[in-house]
Amino acid sequence: MSRLEEKFANLKENGKKGLIIYITAGLPDAETTVKAVLEAEKAGADIIELGIPFSDPMADGPVIQAAAYTAIKNGMTVKGVLEIVREIRKTSQIPLVGMGYVNNMLHYGFEKFTADAAEAGLDGLIVPDVPHEESAEMKAACKANGMHLVEFVTPGTTDSRISETCTTADGFIYCVSINGVTGVRKIDYSPINNVIEHVKKQTATPCAVGFGIGSVEAAIDAAKQADAVIVGSAVVKRIAEGKLAEACEFINSLRSALDENYSK
C-alpha cells in the first residue's frame, strides 16, 4: 500500500475527512516550501499537493499563477522541486502529490520524470492539462514507478466519461467543484456533491473536492459527500504574503472544523 492509500484507509477507519493542502514549490524559495509543508502537516494537513511551477498554468487562478511566476523567477526548476521532496522525506512521511503541467514533465521525459519523482518520494501526480483521453502514456509511466495518476471529474463531466474515469481511477479522484479555475470564491457545492454520489457507486477510489475552498464553512460544505477537501489559493496567498504562521492557523481551523462536523 502506498503512503497515499494508507492515509485514505486510515482516515476511513477513523471516520475522518481528509485535508489536502496545496503549496507552490519554490514560493518564495525551497527552504520556505520545506518548512511550509512540515508546518502544514503539524497543523493538520493529511496530504500535501506540491505545485510544480509552470510558465502557463491554464487551470489556475490569479493567486496560484502569481505564485508559479514568482517561484520560476526565483529559480525554481523541476529538479529543484524533487530536491524539496527529498528534503521533506528526511523528516516526514506525509503523502506528497505533485501537481504540475504536462510540458515540464514531457520535457524532462515522462519515464525519467516519474522514476526520479518516485525515487525522491512523491506518491502521485496531478496533471490538469492531461484529460482522461490523453493520459495513457503518463499513466503507464506512473504505474511503472508505483505512482498514482489522479484524474478529474467536474459538474459538467458526462456520465459516460465519469464511468470511463472510474474504471482507471487511481489514488484519488479530483472532483472540481465548479466550472472555472482555482481560486477562492463562493460556490454552490451541490452539483459536485451529486457527481460524487454518482462516482461512489462505481468506484471505491476516494474523492477529493477542490477549487474555491477558502473558508471553514466552504470546507464543511465541500466535504459533504467527499472523502477529502483540497485547499490551495487560500493557503498560497498567505505564504506569498510571508504569513506562514497565519496559513497554518487557517489549516488548523479547517482541521478542527472537519473533525467536529464529520468525525464519527
Added chain:
Amino acid sequence: MAKGRFGKYGGQYVPEIVMPVLTELEAAYEKYKNDPEFLAEVRKYFNEYAGRPTLLYYAEKLTKHYGKAKIYLKREDLLHTGAHKINNALGQVLLAKRMGKKRIIAETGAGQHGVATATVAALFGMECKVFMGALDMERQKLNVFKMRLLGTEVVPVTTGTSTLKDATSEAIRYWAANITDTHYIIGSAVGPHPYPTMVRDFQSVIGKEIKEQIKEEAGGKIDYLIACVGGGSNAIGTFYDFKDDNSVQKIGVEAGGRGPAVGDNAITLSSEGPLPGVLHGAYTYLAQDDDGQVIEVYSISAGLDYPGVGPEHSYFRDAGVVKYVSINDQEALDAFQLLSREEGIIPAIESSHALAYLEKLMPNTKEDEVVVVTLSGRGDKDVQQVAKALGEEID
C-alpha cells in the same frame, strides 16, 4: 492516443472542465462542416461582407525588379478589417450562432484577430470580450480603440508576461468558467482539437482560390508558394490544398527577430533542433527553456511572436511537406519598403516576412516559373512602428 492528431502532433491537452465544451464544438463542427446550407452561409458572408474572392495579383514591377520567375500576390490584405483573420472569425461566429451561443470571446496579440472578432460580433449582435496582454494594449492603442468602437470589451491581462500567450491562457480560463453560453474564437490554427482543423478549413479558402485563379493567370502552374508563419493560419490556409502536390514547393516563413539567441526571435520550426511540447492544448513545436518553461519570444511583428505553432505545421515540417525558414526584423523592414515602392502596396509587417524571402529565393528561380506569396494583411497598422524603426517619429 486521442483524436485530432496530425501525425503525433495536436491532441486535446486541456483541463477536464473544458472537455465537454470541446466535445460539443467538435460535434457541431462535424455536423456543419459539410452541410450545404452552412457552407453557403459562410460563402455568402465571405463574398458579400468580407470581400472574397480576393485578387490574385500579378506583381509585374516586383517581377521585373528580380528579373526571374513571375511573382503573384494573394491579396488577403484587401479583405474587410485588413487581413485573413476575418475568414476564421466569420466561419466561427456562424458556427457559434448555430450552437446557440450568446457570447464570443477571443485572445489577441497585435489586435488584428481581436478587431476581426469584434467586427463579426457586432455584425451578428453578440456580446464580445477580447483578452489582450496589458503590454500589448499599450503598444496597440489604435486597435484597442477600434475594438471598443465595435462594442467589444477589451480585458487587460496582467499575468505572466502580459502578452499573447498569457491572453490566450486567460481566454481559456474565462471559457472554462462560462462554457454554456460562450464560444471561444481562437485566432490561429493552434489550440486543442478541433480548433487547428476548423481554423484551417475556414482559411483554406485562400489556397482554393489560388488554385482556381492561377489557372486563368498562368496556366495553372505554381512552382513556389510562400506564406508567413506565427501560429500559422494564413500559411496553413495557403498550403493545405497543395499539400499532396510535390511540384509546388511550399515555404513557411517564421520571424527571425533580432537574431538566433533565445528570446530574440519567434522561431519554432526552422531552428536547428526544435523541441515539441504542449502549449494551449496542443502537442507541437514550442519555444521553451531547459526546464520546459515556455519562453517569451520576440519579433518586430506582433502577429508572429507566438511561442508555439499550429500542430499541423509541426507535422508538415517533419514530413517535409513544407520547408520552414526564417527572416529577421531588418529583412522584413526592407521588404515592407520594397513592396510599397515597387507596387504601391503597403504590406503588413507579418506578410513582409514572406515577401522578404523573395530576396533569397528569386536568384534561384527561372523566368518560366511562378511564385505566389500570400499577402496576409495590409500594413496601415504598422506604419507608425516602421517609421520608428527607420528613425522617424510620427504621432
